[in-house]
Amino acid sequence: MSHIPVLYHEVLEALQVRPHGRYIDGTLGAGGHTRGILEQGGRVLAFDWDPEAIEFARQQLAEWGDQVQFVNASYAEMGRFAPEYGFGEADGILMDLGLSSRQLDNPTRGFAFRYEAPLDMRFDPRTGQTAADLLNTWPATALADIFWRYGEEKQSRKLAQALVENRPWATTKQLADFIATVLRTPRGRSHIHPATRIFQALRIAVNGELEALEKGLAAAVKLLAPSGRLAVISFHSLEDRLVKNHIRDLSQEPEWSPAQLISNWQPTLKRISRKPIGPGTAELTTNPRSRSAKLRIAEKVVSD
Numbered sequence: 164m165s166h167i168p169v170l171y172h173e174v175l176e177a178l179q180v181r182p183h184g185r186y187i188d189g190t191l192g193a194g195g196h197t198r199g200i201l202e203q204g205g206r207v208l209a210f211d212w213d214p215e216a217i218e219f220a221r222q223q224l225a226e227w228g229d230q231v232q233f234v235n236a237s238y239a240e241m242g243r244f245a246p247e248y249g250f251g252e253a254d255g256i257l258m259d260l261g262l263s264s265r266q267l268d269n270p271t272r273g274f275a276f277r278y279e280a281p282l283d284m285r286f287d288p289r290t291g292q293t294a295a296d297l298l299n300t301w302p303a304t305a306l307a308d309i310f311w312r313y314g315e316e317k318q319s320r321k322l323a324q325a326l327v328e329n330r331p332w333a334t335t336k337q338l339a340d341f342i343a344t345v346l347r348t349p350r351g352r353s354h355i356h357p358a359t360r361i362f363q364a365l366r367i368a369v370n371g372e373l374e375a376l377e378k379g380l381a382a383a384v385k386l387l388a389p390s391g392r393l394a395v396i397s398f399h400s401l402e403d404r405l406v407k408n409h410i411r412d413l414s415q416e417p418e419w420s421p422a423q424l425i426s427n428w429q430p431t432l433k434r435i436s437r438k439p440i441g442p443g444t445a446e447l448t449t450n451p452r453s454r455s456a457k458l459r460i461a462e463k464v465v466s467d
């Protein structure tokens with residue numbers, strides 16, 4: 164298997180897979196984590212928004228027959244689809260966020276600027292606006308806003324203005340080279356290309372990633388059976404903060420809130436580890452892309 168799933172053993176341990184249990188993989192990708200669940204006897208309902216990912220993984224996992232079912236939709240929609248497939252109560256749900264290596268290494272998708280490609284960046288290339296659409300039609304204020312919020316770019320306004328003045332934008336390298344001329348990094352300060360943060364911001368905006376994550380987490384918590392496990396791997400601080408706060412709000416009683424005066428607060432989740440789990444030394448050596456991965460785990464509790 165060429166693809167190495169991130170935090171593979173940690174995820175399987177977190178999900179506590181048992182034979183005939185029902186597991187939802189919200190982000191199938193190349194199917195690495197799903198395969199692990201299948202090997203331990205679990206049944207899987209696997210979502211991916213990218214039709215190419217679904218087709219690839221379907222071939223990879225063909226030997227597993229109907230122990231795995233596939234849905235080409237966003238995990239934000241799992242609440243609607245899961246009951247239709249008999250997964251209205253799940254024993255475990257995994258979300259391994261972001262991009263797969265296959266998407267990043269595919270020169271036609273426009274996710275990476277080491278290849279010349281059209282500025283697309285949609286997980287589902289059949290619907291919605293591309294990164295080029297955003298760059299060529301949005302006002303500078305809206306572009307600055309996403310560069311600031313999703314890319315944590317300090318010179319967001321300057322860059323947005325320069326981009327608007329030099330429209331139209333068509334390809335990845337054209338954009339990355341221009342960004343490098345606008346956002347000069349002081350010598351010795353960073354080896355990271357300044358376009359990295361901007362590409363991240365565009366991708367998050369194009370796919371509505373943080374909104375999808377909020378919706379997906381809420382749906383996942385509802386679908387979990389009592390004692391069911393939620394495992395989420397995030398790759399940047401915006402995602403991780405959202406996951407952390409979502410789990411905290413459902414597991415920890417607020418110190419004080421007016422709601423407490425009228426209702427008894429009950430937890431919906433139990434946090435399994437306070438600190439997120441990251442890759443060990445061995446994984447860091449074999450898979451440098453695991454560097455920024457953080458796994459958070461929670462368990463559904465049902466209070467009566």
Ligand SMILES: C[S@@+](CC[C@H](N)C(=O)[O-])C[C@H]1O[C@@H](n2cnc3c(N)ncnc32)[C@H](O)[C@@H]1O
Pocket residue numbers: 166167168169189190191192193194195196197210211212213216236237238239259260261262263264286375
């Ligand atoms: C990091 S990869 C998952 C890798 C997978 N765990 C494996 O073992 O191969 C993330 C996948 O999530 C998909 N994805 C991203 N956003 C999604 C969403 N909102 N709904 C469903 N899939 C999504 C991407 O298309 C990509 O294939």
